[in-house]
Amino acid sequence: MTGENRPADGGRSPAVLRAENAASRLHKNAGVRRPGLRSELGADLRGIWGIADDDPPHRVCAIVHLRLVQVLRSMAEPASKLEQIVLAAYNAGPVPLSGNKTERLASIPGRSGRSCDRDLRPFQEELLVSLRTGRQPLSAHEIGAAERRFAARPAGPDPVAAPRNPIHGFHTDADQVVRWFLGESWCAPADAVREPIVLDLGERGAWLCVFSDQGALDHYRGTVGCGWPLSLSGTGREFAGRVHGRAAPTGLLVDPSPHRGRGAERAFSLSPSLIAQLSPDFPS
Incomplete structure (x- = not known):
């Protein structure tokens, strides 16, 4: 026994602790689709994830989505098993979901909200760990593709009338x-x-x-x-x-x-x- 006293925060810097607090709240309310997401993330988490101060809202959502997917794909658990739960919990799927996290998880077919919440916990823990480790940079192509998930669609009678390709x-x-x-x-x-x-x-x-x-x-x-x-x-x-x-x-x-x-x-x-x-x- 050395008698060494370790700080309760594990030696993490105040900036990382603030980023972890922001990340732990990402699932609340409307998830990543909530109004004012940039402000909710805070400067520390935005800095870790590479979100610029002048990024438009749909780009902020896109980068957050990609960071969640990076964590998902880094886990030992098959991504296909957790993907539906993670996207519903954080409201990061291709279709916006109504309700809070509990209601979104309860809407997953064939699963109870309680079992989904239990399966989500390892991801939430890994998300916080990822803020203290190296992250792969996001390419402009990745961000551009993800932005279309969150960009508002123009009104019109035929959603496929304006080709983007x-x-x-x-x-x-x-x-x-x-x-x-x-x-x-x-x-x-x-x-x-x-x-x-x-x-x-x-x-x-x-x-x-x-x-x-x-x-x-x-x-x-x-x-x-x-x-x-x-x-x-x-x-x-x-x-x-x-x-x-x-x-x-x-x-x-x-x-x-x-x-x-x-x-x-x-x-x-x-x-x-x-x-x-x-x-x-x-x-x-």
Whole structure:
């Protein structure tokens, strides 16, 4: 026994303690979508996470979302098991959820709010630990893709009317468009257990539809009348990897039009054979 007395805060600096306090409150009220999020984070947490004083609100939300995802992917627990719980708890999913954290967790199909809260605790502990360790820098591409999750959509009757992508050039420079697709963030329909819903079109094959954002998916679902209960988000590379792992050859339909004979210029497809060629680029 040396008789050494360690401080109750474990020797952490006041700045880190303030950042931890702010991070521990992130799930409260409307989560990362609350008004005044920048102020709630405080200067210390903003500095640790690389949030500038003049970043617009949707960029602040995007960076916070990416920092949460970084922690999620660093954990030994499979990210797929915790992802739905974390995104609901912090209101960081592609669709804003109403209510407080308890109500958001209680809305997860097939789970009780209490069990979700219990499974969330290791993530919350790891989140605080991450503030005292090194963090990977966020690329401009990552932030830009995440910003679209939180940016307000312009009003209009057709959410897919204004293309935000180079799909128009698919037939003249397919390689560039495919590379762009793999790195972008997309939404896909999911069933009650958060598995992608693949359409079996008989002789025309099996296909997973992916959409540029939740608004485009909702518009397609409402127009066509698809009974898709949920959705999930991921990069094009992640979705291509998921369909490549299926027993039946499966392709991707990207931003399909809900209107027969209209909107084809904003859509394209990745066939199962093309996805097989791309497979070395997929996450393991």
